[in-house]
Amino acid sequence: MTKLTSPNQWLDPKRYVVYLGFVLIFAFFAITLADDGFLTTRNLSNIVLQTAPATIMAVGFVFVLSAGEIDLSFGSITAVSALSAAVIMQEHSMLAGIAAGLGAGLAIGWFNGVMVAYLRLPSFLVTLATLGLFAGIARSMTNLRSIPVVNDTFTGIFGSGSLFGIPSLILWTLGAVIVGHVIYRESRFGAHVLATGDNANAAQVAGIKVPRIRLAVLMASGFCAGLAGLLYAGRIQAAKYTLGESDLMIVIAAVIVGGTALNGGKGSVVGALVGSLMMGMLNNGLILMGLPVSDQMIVRGLIILIAVAISLRDNTR
Amino acid sequence: MTRSTAHNEGPKSDHTPVLKLENIHKSFGGVVAVEDFSLQLKAGEIVALVGDNGAGKSTLIKIVSGVHSPTHGTISLDGETVTFADASTARSQGIEVVYQDLALADLQPVYMNLFLGREAVYGPLKLLERKKMMSETQALVDELDVRIPSAKAIIRDLSGGQRQGVAIARATHWATKLILLDEPTAALGVAETAKVEKIIASLKARNIAILIISHSLDQVFRLSDRICVLRRGVQIGVKETAKTSKNEIVSMITGVS
Numbered sequence: 001m002t003k004l005t006s007p008n009q010w011l012d013p014k015r016y017v018v019y020l021g022f023v024l025i026f027a028f029f030a031i032t033l034a035d036d037g038f039l040t041t042r043n044l045s046n047i048v049l050q051t052a053p054a055t056i057m058a059v060g061f062v063f064v065l066s067a068g069e070i071d072l073s074f075g076s077i078t079a080v081s082a083l084s085a086a087v088i089m090q091e092h093s094m095l096a097g098i099a100a101g102l103g104a105g106l107a108i109g110w111f112n113g114v115m116v117a118y119l120r121l122p123s124f125l126v127t128l129a130t131l132g133l134f135a136g137i138a139r140s141m142t143n144l145r146s147i148p149v150v151n152d153t154f155t156g157i158f159g160s161g162s163l164f165g166i167p168s169l170i171l172w173t174l175g176a177v178i179v180g181h182v183i184y185r186e187s188r189f190g191a192h193v194l195a196t197g198d199n200a201n202a203a204q205v206a207g208i209k210v211p212r213i214r215l216a217v218l219m220a221s222g223f224c225a226g227l228a229g230l231l232y233a234g235r236i237q238a239a240k241y242t243l244g245e246s247d248l249m250i251v252i253a254a255v256i257v258g259g260t261a262l263n264g265g266k267g268s269v270v271g272a273l274v275g276s277l278m279m280g281m282l283n284n285g286l287i288l289m290g291l292p293v294s295d296q297m298i299v300r301g302l303i304i305l306i307a308v309a310i311s312l313r314d315n316t317r
Numbered sequence: 318m319t320r321s322t323a324h325n326e327g328p329k330s331d332h333t334p335v336l337k338l339e340n341i342h343k344s345f346g347g348v349v350a351v352e353d354f355s356l357q358l359k360a361g362e363i364v365a366l367v368g369d370n371g372a373g374k375s376t377l378i379k380i381v382s383g384v385h386s387p388t389h390g391t392i393s394l395d396g397e398t399v400t401f402a403d404a405s406t407a408r409s410q411g412i413e414v415v416y417q418d419l420a421l422a423d424l425q426p427v428y429m430n431l432f433l434g435r436e437a438v439y440g441p442l443k444l445l446e447r448k449k450m451m452s453e454t455q456a457l458v459d460e461l462d463v464r465i466p467s468a469k470a471i472i473r474d475l476s477g478g479q480r481q482g483v484a485i486a487r488a489t490h491w492a493t494k495l496i497l498l499d500e501p502t503a504a505l506g507v508a509e510t511a512k513v514e515k516i517i518a519s520l521k522a523r524n525i526a527i528l529i530i531s532h533s534l535d536q537v538f539r540l541s542d543r544i545c546v547l548r549r550g551v552q553i554g555v556k557e558t559a560k561t562s563k564n565e566i567v568s569m570i571t572g573v574s
Contacts, residue, residue: 187444
């Protein structure tokens with residue numbers, strides 16, 4: 001058999017954009033901010049801790065995008081989940097609070113999923129609507145008040161605690177990325193998600209239950225957003241309606257830069273982790289540079305634009 | 318109207334036809350798409366279904382693949398009467414279709430397309446057995462002489478002929494009885510068509526029955542053992558390819574002699 005030459009995917013620069021960008025941004029801040037404490041262990045671990053919720057949302061988002069759908073509502077889900085957990089824990093046990101938080105995430109994901117998978121509505125419009133809907137519900141749940149979370153076990157597990165000297169937020173991040181990666185890359189479900197996003201018609205005639213896959217990815221996204229809500233609540237020891245609100249752009253950018261195709265069929269959970277860390281590093285560095293908030297937003301927006309443009313170049317499907 | 322009867326040409330080892338269609342009738346509302354169609358296919362036989370647009374060829378393929386169920390008439394596989402609830406029932410009975418639009422997932426590798434929806438998995442977590450799928454795919458494409466860079470190649474990087482080769486390889490891998498080919502070379506160039514025809518011809522040796530729709534009479538004469546002509550849903554006749562001519566088939570298709 002003749003071996004024909006084909007574009008070698010291992011030499012494809014787009015695969016490495018996120019790693020290259022990560023290294024470049026890291027090097028840039030390491031040099032320019034050497035005297036401002038960027039390279040201290042404390043600062044670097046802070047970056048990882050701060051990005052934990054966004055990374056976990058990104059894991060869910062990789063599945064949604066890969067299946068050819070989108071979820072714009074995860075920020076609102078995060079707020080509703082954190083508030084549900086906090087409110088329940090005021091009167092009930094920690095376990096009830098965790099169940100309420102994760103259950104709220106799953107339930108909203110299910111709600112999104114049913115409308116997308118079975119009522120055949122476009123996920124962009126459904127989740128744009130539920131983004132607003134649940135942002136409103138989060139506000140009305142507690143009349144805009146923030147709810148303190150005083151359960152020490154909870155704040156330990158989901159916030160400031162550690163196991164064998166490793167901060168719990170890092171363990172959650174690692175756990176979500178490893179579990180997500182294995183399901184995405186190694187399981188039959190992951191293969192069906194990719195096939196659905198790649199060519200839903202081909203997946204359907206091959207016997208894959210496409211609606212069930214669409215429902216599942218939106219529920220996965222809801223679950224991840226719910227877990228992110230618990231991490232926020234644990235870390236700042238309170239829940240309020242603003243949690244997750246500003247993560248939409250960062251998570252989408254992290255996932256796209258991390259090599260997940262905007263139209264499905266291709267992606268990477270590990271890439272999303274690196275993308276998320278890159279976004280966190282960018283935030284952190286711009287703050288340490290002492291830029292005013294408005295300039296931070298401008299620089300961050302431009303860098304995301306460049307990174308996304310490089311990631312999506314020649315990849316227009 | 319000629320009714321096909323079991324011609325015993327070719328290897329006579331097995332007398333039970335793989336596929337037997339008897340008096341198949343299909344109407345959509347008041348519109349008759351296929352009228353009183355009967356045909357038998359033996360293992361290792363290639364039968365071509367020809368006819369003008371709207372003659373009912375695609376409807377017949379859809380009936381045999383389980384997409385449509387006939388209004389009346391019976392379908393038998395290996396002598397047993399079957400009814401297909403949907404396409405996956407037909408697939409589980411060993412019938413595979415190669416669609417005109419290929420039905421491949423473009424961004425996935427060849428081996429994942431070969432096993433699309435039927436991935437080899439292990440353990441309670443249903444983890445993919447990639448190595449097994451890759452080596453089976455590689456063995457199959459080598460055997461069929463589908464020239465692709467490797468089983469790991471991404472479909473999008475392949476040519477049209479290579480893609481159709483993959484689609485046929487997939488059907489070959491899963492079909493135990495019958496492969497339906499719906500215009501398999503419609504989108505291909507001359508050299509690629511020749512390559513795909515070679516693959517189709519090689520399937521005869523695998524003792525699988527093949528029903529092929531094609532608009533190219535040259536192709537039909539190159540590949541088929543028998544030719545079945547449809548005109549406006551009516552079965553005009555079945556001819557042995559070796560004993561007929563293009564002129565005869567054309568006049569059967571058009572109704573003009």
